[in-house]
Amino acid sequence: MVRHLVVGDLRVQRIERKGGWRSWTIVWPEGTLHAEADRFLRGHDGSGTQKTYAYYLVDHLRWLERECLAFDTVQLRDLERYMGVVGAEVHMPLGEPWRMGKRPYGRSALSTAASCLKGFYLHQSSRGVNVDLGGKLDGTRLPSRVDRHRSLLGHLKSAMPTNPLAPKGPHRRHPKMLPDGAREKLLATVNSARDRMVVTWLADGGLRIGELCGLHLADLHLRENAACGECRAPHLHVCHRPGNPNRAEADTPSRPPAGAPCEARRSRVGAPPGRPSPWAAGPGPRPAGQCGSAWRGGSPGDASARRARSSTSRRPRRRV
């Protein structure tokens, strides 16, 4: 690792790739690549996680610079101290203040930062740098009843990974949902058909903001028995499509292989069965062969069920 006298000027750099894909990396003030960070972030290439981790990691790397700590000498106690200066409850001297004038991380941000740091130092450890620290971060514990209940084939689990940097205490048990009556109040407040559609589709379809903003006209199959043949009721397709002019992107875990069809998901929209859809005069059929399908929404409980599933995911996501 190259040591620099310049403090706090590491920055996140967005890289525009062919086909509209974007990647994020970390560079030194003079523009050269931060090799260790770049190697770690490349493991999440093309995903929203890469961007999130880049911004969490750059803050940590700036702090390391200020503390004059190198990757091969940093200890678990130093990482705990870092978590303390960004907002975690840590009972030890924290040293000089950090992120002056900014709000401390909340619980969710602390969890993400902890995952990012664990991933980064395990990656370093796998390359033979600071193996001791990697061993301390890579602990396991016995699964609890809640863990078994939440996991697929949970009854077979004998150990769960732990992260000593993650915030302690009980996890949030329920996903964040709109309070009762909020949808009606929102609908009464908005004053355009577009905004009413946004509120209705976010609530009914369980769409995320990026998914809604990234829709193309061809993705809307608002007539019954659309030509795609994948769903008889009015529905829409959510495609992982890079290069949207408004930069909206449906969340995707990783970049699909070149030449692969974009992954699509269908979510039912429109009026409940038995009532005509207000968007019945929608666009024509979607171009055939553009998308496959992976998931189908539909029943009224789908939106909440999907958010509940999302809440157990460890990937940081923007939720609606």
Ligand SMILES: [Zn+2]
């Ligand atoms: Zn369709």
